[in-house]
Amino acid sequence: MDVSQYLQIFIEESKENLQRLNENLLKxxxxxxxxxxxxxxxxxxxTLKGMAGxxxxxxxxxxxxxxxxxxxxxxxxxxxxxxxxxxxxxxCLDALENYVEEIVNTSGEGNEDYGLLIQELExxxxxxxxTISKEAVSVESKVNDTKVLSPGITEAENENLxxxxxxxxxxKNKAISMGMNVFQVAIKLSANCVLKSARAxxxxxELERLGEIVHCVPNTQDIEDERFENEFVLVFVTKESKxxxxxxxxxxSEVESVTIAVFKQSxxxxxxxxxxxxxxxxxxxxxENNPVQNGKQVSSKTVRVNIDRLxxxxxxxxxxxxxxxxxxxxxxxxxxxxxNYNDSVEYLExxxxxxxxxxxxxxxxxxxxxxxxxxxxxxxxxxxxxKDIDLIMSGxxxxxxxxxxxxxxxPLIHLLRNAAxxxxxxxxxxxxxxxxxxxxIKLQAYQDGNNVVIEVRDDGRGIDVNKxKNKAIxxxxxTKDEAANMTEQEIIDLLFKPSFSMAKEITDLSGRGVGLDVxxxxxxxxxxxxxxxxxxxxxxxxxxxxxxxLAIIQALMINIGNEKYAIxxxxxxxxxxxxxxDIQLVQKQEVIxxxxxxxxxxxxxxxxxxxxxxxxxxxxxxxxxxxxRQVGFIIDSLIGQQEIVIKSLGKYLxxxxxIAGATILGNGEVALILDINSLI
Amino acid sequence: xEYAFQSIRQFIVFKLDEQLYGIDIQNVQIIERIKPIMRxxxxxxxxxxxxxLRGEIIPVISLREQFDLIASEYTDxxxxxxxxxxxxxxxxxxxxxxxxxELSEEQIEAVQNIQGKIKTNHILGVGKVNSSIIxxxxxxxxxxxxxxx
Numbered sequence: 001m002d003v004s005q006y007l008q009i010f011i012e013e014s015k016e017n018l019q020r021l022n023e024n025l026l027k028x029x030x031x032x033x034x035x036x037x038x039x040x041x042x043x044x045x046x047t048l049k050g051m052a053g054x055x056x057x058x059x060x061x062x063x064x065x066x067x068x069x070x071x072x073x074x075x076x077x078x079x080x081x082x083x084x085x086x087x088x089x090x091x092c093l094d095a096l097e098n099y100v101e102e103i104v105n106t107s108g109e110g111n112e113d114y115g116l117l118i119q120e121l122e123x124x125x126x127x128x129x130x131t132i133s134k135e136a137v138s139v140e141s142k143v144n145d146t147k148v149l150s151p152g153i154t155e156a157e158n159e160n161l162x163x164x165x166x167x168x169x170x171x172k173n174k175a176i177s178m179g180m181n182v183f184q185v186a187i188k189l190s191a192n193c194v195l196k197s198a199r200a201x202x203x204x205x206e207l208e209r210l211g212e213i214v215h216c217v218p219n220t221q222d223i224e225d226e227r228f229e230n231e232f233v234l235v236f237v238t239k240e241s242k243x244x245x246x247x248x249x250x251x252x253s254e255v256e257s258v259t260i261a262v263f264k265q266s267x268x269x270x271x272x273x274x275x276x277x278x279x280x281x282x283x284x285x286x287x288e289n290n291p292v293q294n295g296k297q298v299s300s301k302t303v304r305v306n307i308d309r310l311x312x313x314x315x316x317x318x319x320x321x322x323x324x325x326x327x328x329x330x331x332x333x334x335x336x337x338x339x340n341y342n343d344s345v346e347y348l349e350x351x352x353x354x355x356x357x358x359x360x361x362x363x364x365x366x367x368x369x370x371x372x373x374x375x376x377x378x379x380x381x382x383x384x385x386x387k388d389i390d391l392i393m394s395g396x397x398x399x400x401x402x403x404x405x406x407x408x409x410x411p412l413i414h415l416l417r418n419a420a421x422x423x424x425x426x427x428x429x430x431x432x433x434x435x436x437x438x439x440x441i442k443l444q445a446y447q448d449g450n451n452v453v454i455e456v457r458d459d460g461r462g463i464d465v466n467k468x469k470n471k472a473i474x475x476x477x478x479t480k481d482e483a484a485n486m487t488e489q490e491i492i493d494l495l496f497k498p499s500f501s502m503a504k505e506i507t508d509l510s511g512r513g514v515g516l517d518v519x520x521x522x523x524x525x526x527x528x529x530x531x532x533x534x535x536x537x538x539x540x541x542x543x544x545x546x547x548x549x550l551a552i553i554q555a556l557m558i559n560i561g562n563e564k565y566a567i568x569x570x571x572x573x574x575x576x577x578x579x580x581x582d583i584q585l586v587q588k589q590e591v592i593x594x595x596x597x598x599x600x601x602x603x604x605x606x607x608x609x610x611x612x613x614x615x616x617x618x619x620x621x622x623x624x625x626x627x628x629r630q631v632g633f634i635i636d637s638l639i640g641q642q643e644i645v646i647k648s649l650g651k652y653l654x655x656x657x658x659i660a661g662a663t664i665l666g667n668g669e670v671a672l673i674l675d676i677n678s679l680i
Numbered sequence: 681x682e683y684a685f686q687s688i689r690q691f692i693v694f695k696l697d698e699q700l701y702g703i704d705i706q707n708v709q710i711i712e713r714i715k716p717i718m719r720x721x722x723x724x725x726x727x728x729x730x731x732x733l734r735g736e737i738i739p740v741i742s743l744r745e746q747f748d749l750i751a752s753e754y755t756d757x758x759x760x761x762x763x764x765x766x767x768x769x770x771x772x773x774x775x776x777x778x779x780x781x782e783l784s785e786e787q788i789e790a791v792q793n794i795q796g797k798i799k800t801n802h803i804l805g806v807g808k809v810n811s812s813i814i815x816x817x818x819x820x821x822x823x824x825x826x827x828x829x
Contacts, residue, residue, distance in 0.1 A: 672721075
């Protein structure tokens with residue numbers, strides 16, 4: 001059963017197809033008569049069904065099939081699109097997404113069969129004229145025919161037949177159409193059989209006299225090497241009858257039992273009565289166990305890469321080879337060798353820089369990947385809270401590193417929900433205020449230098465600073481005196497404190513006090529930060545700033561003691577000479593004054609567990625910044641700026657918070673990267 | 681036949697402070713000469729730091745310190761045995777790697793009370809080959825404990 005190699009593709013494509021369905025259903029909702037959109041939906045649903053079928057995900061196929069029925073009724077004009085129908089269809093998409101999710105996690109589609117949804121779909125499909133119009137369904141697609149004509153088939157019966165890889169499935173279908181019989185033969189050898197592979201070999205040769213073995217689980221190599229328990233399963237194409245087959249196999253000694261099932265054309269399957277009843281169960285169990293072994297492969301991440309980018313990579317690698325050849329060909333003895341050598345090294349440098357850029361680009365994916373599920377989400381939210389909401393998105397083509405993309409979804413959902421639930425006023429309030437009835441949420445992404453900025457803006461009521469202040473005082477987060485001294489921005493920042501919720505009542509959507517602090521911690525973990533701008537009565541804007549990539553950063557290499565460390569350049573404000581006499585004590589904290597600013601000093605030696613040396617007259621200070629806070633690190637010397645590849649310290653050392661990771665230097669040495677956020 | 685095949689296990693034997701120890705060869709990835717090791721601040725005492733093994737960062741622990749033996753200078757014979765447990769690689773520093781031995785189940789004795797500094801849960805058993813006695817280590821317990829606290 002080797003569909004596992006297609007599983008990754010299936011998952012990726014199903015996700016894409018579901019996304020397309022979501023988008024187009026939304027379009028259809030806005031414009032119910034758009035036949036083109038409807039056709040597109042139908043086409044995508046059909047693809048999805050076909051793929052699910054090929055992969056043997058029967059429940060998923062069945063659900064999609066019913067969705068398709070409803071769609072075809074709409075297309076033939078027998079049904080009109082209405083809101084409750086769309087709700088049901090959206091629910092089906094959710095259910096299908098759940099299937100895909102289950103497949104991602106376990107390689108199997110799970111046991112949920114969404115009977116209620118299917119019932120509902122059937123009801124919708126039969127609503128018109130109160131009768132099932134079978135012609136309408138069967139006209140739509142040929143593949144449908146077989147399904148509709150044999151509706152009694154349930155998954156339970158199908159499960160005993162294995163899923164064939166594409167090639168074998170084709171052979172199977174061809175053979176059936178030529179009038180041959182295709183059997184699935186499950187053979188169990190007796191437990192005390194000593195030479196299992198030899199016994200299997202005998203069965204193979206016996207069978208091969210009568211027809212052809214197209215597929216075999218476990219594969220022939222494994223059987224030859226005796227890597228199987230007592231059972232194996234064959235797919236066998238033959239002209240002989242089932243009975244004959246059975247006789248022959250049982251004629252081989254040490255065969256305990258044999259179960260034969262018949263394959264039919266295009267996934268419609270009938271089960272014959274098995275010879276040994278309990279065999280069935282084991283057979284199913286064996287098949288169910290199989291996917292679990294593949295579980296690890298399933299969860300691996302993939303990136304789809306534009307072919308142009310791969311070409312660029314190829315070109316750069318060829319150039320790299322040219323440089324290598326140049327260097328090899330250098331005649332050291334000639335006078336000019338030094339000059340040529342320098343040329344080549346310079347060339348090499350250029351190529352590697354471009355190569356780095358190109359490789360980084362391969363990891364980049366458009367934010368569209370996250371954005372495209374938001375219209376659907378906002379639709380659901382707007383129906384739930386009964387507000388009219390317009391979501392305007394722009395800059396979907398902005399690209400971010402794949403790892404960032406994966407993490408950014410949840411925080412953005414939080415922000416969007418917040419905007420919809422708290423930000424926007426109710427429709428009545430908006431009308432009373434003279435605002436347009438429909439609230440607007442703008443989601444915008446753009447690149448800004450080495451950062452990508454994502455803004456979530458609403459035209460709602462804005463944030464009432466005084467309200468936050470009062471709430472914070474009431475909660476004891478700050479005292480009255482503190483509140484009086486705080487700037488407006490500082491007060492707004494209180495929103496990001498843990499368990500600080502402004503919602504008056506807890507709703508389904510938000511107000512549980514785990515909103516914005518989670519957003520903030522997630523974004524900080526990605527090396528980004530989030531801020532709020534707001535105007536009372538006009539709306540608020542959440543600005544999320546993210547680094548373009550996580551894997552490679554610019555860093556300042558420093559020496560502390562005789563160890564080398566890296567500080568991410570993004571954190572560094574400037575580098576200052578620090579004289580011994582400049583260091584002053586304020587409330588037992590060492591500080592220096594740089595351009596009229598008081599900056600606390602951190603002795604890296606003691607934090608890093610190195611012996612503290614006598615202060616020299618002139619020391620070096622690296623001023624780092626986190627938000628508004630500045631801190632000066634006293635270091636021994638600078639090495640210089642360098643591009644470094646961030647590597648993890650692994651699971652065993654992940655608990656050390658002052659170290660963000662490690663990098664490998666040119667000479668193979670390891671240098672540790674300081675985690676500035678936890679040092680300040 | 682089959683029975684005998686299953687019950688033979690291979691161990692890598694190494695020396696630590698004049699004593700012989702064995703670890704299951706299944707866990708061993710590679711054995712390296714001593715390499716530069718970067719100290720990691722705030723790491724547990726027996727974690728010597730991290731090393732670069734062909735582009736991968738691997739934590740390195742000193743068995744001497746884990747077993748409360750006196751730390752010694754690295755010599756020509758000092759080796760780092762890279763083991764892989766639960767998908768994570770760890771290097772362990774030993775005084776000397778001797779050989780690979782095969783032990784059948786009968787040759788492995790479970791020993792409840794071993795006189796010495798090693799905790800019982802660090803030991804799988806004791807293997808006897810010819811006249812020498814080899815303490816077989818339970819690596820996953822040792823490594824888990826090294827990284828605690």
